[in-house]
């Protein structure tokens with residue numbers, strides 16, 4: 119059997135329907151399930167033909183409209199007629215691109231090329247957005263392969279094109295950020311309070327550089343009643359990481375009067391960096407999630423300590439677990455004075471020391487206990503280093519305040535680990551990493567359309583006179 123799909127264009131006034139175009143579909147006599155219905159290839163062929171026709175008709179009408187002089191209304195003289203290749207989601211389309219001279223009436227408008235003016239990058243925004251989104255989420259070759267699978271075959275779906283378009287969108291975001299940094303535009307809607315969760319991670323840098331790993335600082339800015347916004351900055355890109363973070367905070371509504379609370383893991387590097395990047399009025403709060411993880415690691419290590427015959431191992435495990443729980447309780451319930459937690463740690467050390475002596479007298483190895491004691495000493499140093507950032511987590515939680523950066527951990531996974539981790543076998547230049555992160559952040563913040571071209575930014579007004587670029 120065969121079917122014929124006809125495409126007919128009807129002008130807006132309905133008076134001049136253009137000639138139709140037919141797409142012929144053939145399917146074999148029905149014998150197996152695979153013969154039922156249209157195939158993916160049929161669908162691609164139909165959509166590609168439909169797109170060719172729709173794009174050609176739309177641009178012909180647009181060029182005719184653009185030809186009219188905006189001063190006197192007469193048709194301007196034709197300079198020449200070229201062809202332009204335009205990439206669309208349904209394949210690559212070649213269209214006629216006429217160029218018009220200045221009008222004889224002496225209008226000030228220069229010669230124009232309407233198609234080049236309307237689509238200067240020769241790719242439609244929907245495809246640009248799709249390629250940027252997929253290229254930011256997946257390795258470039260896999261993103262290109264997925265597009266080739268579901269969309270009509272075209273050379274615009276190669277991995278190189280996908281990479282170039284991700285970079286193009288990333289560069290647009292980078293340019294906007296530079297403009298914001300230069301002008302320091304005050305926020306449109308100032309925020310009274312703001313909570314910023316910050317974390318850091320590393321990705322592999324390209325070989326031959328002094329720094330083989332690139333440090334990425336990322337976080338989530340939360341403003342009450344406005345939702346949250348994610349940001350990611352490559353720290354050693356151009357020496358302006360501090361300005362980048364400050365610009366993002368300003369965009370989210372930070373003014374000199376905004377009360378900013380920073381949540382971070384309290385590591386030395388991060389603490390020093392935040393101290394230099396943000397002014398002293400910012401309140402720093404040690405992240406509960408990192409505290410909890412450290413204690414949990416020690417609690418699990420208890421299960422692997424050696425047994426001794428002097429005491430039932432269940433009793434000993436119970437006592438040691440209780441000691442860790444006591445440390446956790448003192449931290450959670452607001453011992454802003456770190457000494458009470460210090461007492462709890464000492465109590466745990468005593469338990470471990472008794473255990474250690476019993477193991478030694480039994481003539482067995484005490485490596486694991488020593489390791490746990492070292493961990494405990496390091497934890498104590500960590501708490502003293504962050505003593506000013508400890509708060510009453512219980513009260514803060516009851517008051518509805520943010521006490522943990524677990525949500526930032528998930529942001530790290532979404533932004534970096536799934537796309538830029540070691541498993542992907544990719545190495546990144548600082549700028550390449552920053553541009554890809556820009557696209558991933560924009561996709562996560564739901565504003566990718568703004569940079570990949572939307573109706574408001576790409577649709578030129580009727581009869582617009584775009585001057586021809588010198589290279590054309």
Ligand SMILES: [Zn+2]
Nearest residue numbers: 187190221223
């Ligand atoms: Zn004119």
